[in-house]
Amino acid sequence: MTDTTSSPPSNTSSAKGTWNWHPELPVTGVPYWAWPMRPLTVLKWLFSNFLQFTDRAAYLVFALVLAFWLHPVTPEQASLSFDWTGWILLRNAIALLVVAGGLHMWFYGFNAQGDTLKYDVRPMPREKHDKYTFGYQTWDNMFYSLASGLPIATAWEILARVMYARGVFVEIEPATSPVWFVLMFPLVTMWQSLHFYVVHRALHWTPLYKHIHALHHRNINPGPWSGISMHPVEHVLYFSTILIFFVLPSHPAHMLFVLFWQLLGAPSGHSGYEAVWAKNKARLGVGGFFHQLHHRYFDCNYGSEEFPLDRWLGTFHDGTREATARMRRRQKPAP
């Protein structure tokens, strides 16, 4: 998420005892909403997030290659058939195994970069515990990601493809609407951020939390397989971002981008590291420090940085000790 390809790893004193590594604090957020507006800063931020070596840029390229070349929407997708839906399931399964499985092996299997750029120095628990399905955190996470997250995300993609093929989703072409086509990529991530806040905040309501969202929070110290380890009801809600295309003219590339940003971006963003580090350089930004704060402190950062509802509604945690103190004060019942 954050580009660190040119930043050396640091371990500032304020991190001691809390974090092994953290980005510059306080977390400054996304410059879309700064006032007065700073167009140049916004452009720089867009460039570093969408067009540099980050997970987001990789999913953008993947969406474009599929939508225009390898797997476009075709007229036959107007009706359901295993001939084409099976390929989508297989492709999403491979993509998820490569991203979540690959990052898990790099960071935790081979321990390829040790604690470099790792947020929480505590190791991911490896011991058996009753709270996990099959006894172990990684197995539990893999089960919910592959048995529920993968088919439900795929079902949303299939629905979207049927809607495009039948003309229910209004399709735009880059040749005729180039500006709208480009603008839609940051816009759909903004929408995803807003949608995530609303769904996620609702899931923290005690009855829903207990029966649904607690499953995701089995991960106090998350890893790549934690990203979409959720209850099936949460999966249905989480991927319902696709519904926006019923009202917003778009291209299938936008739909695929938002889908991958969720299906694959959650695993990379939960990896617990800021970036893949190799040969003394950050090679690929994957960090999700904003959401790592949610897993650590729980009652904060329900959304993501793109749409600042946390700031506006008083649940923003900027990573500093003062923010933790503010959160504790907010939680205290009035005397």
Ligand SMILES: [Zn+2]
């Ligand atoms: Zn939560």
Ligand SMILES: [Zn+2]
């Ligand atoms: Zn999470």
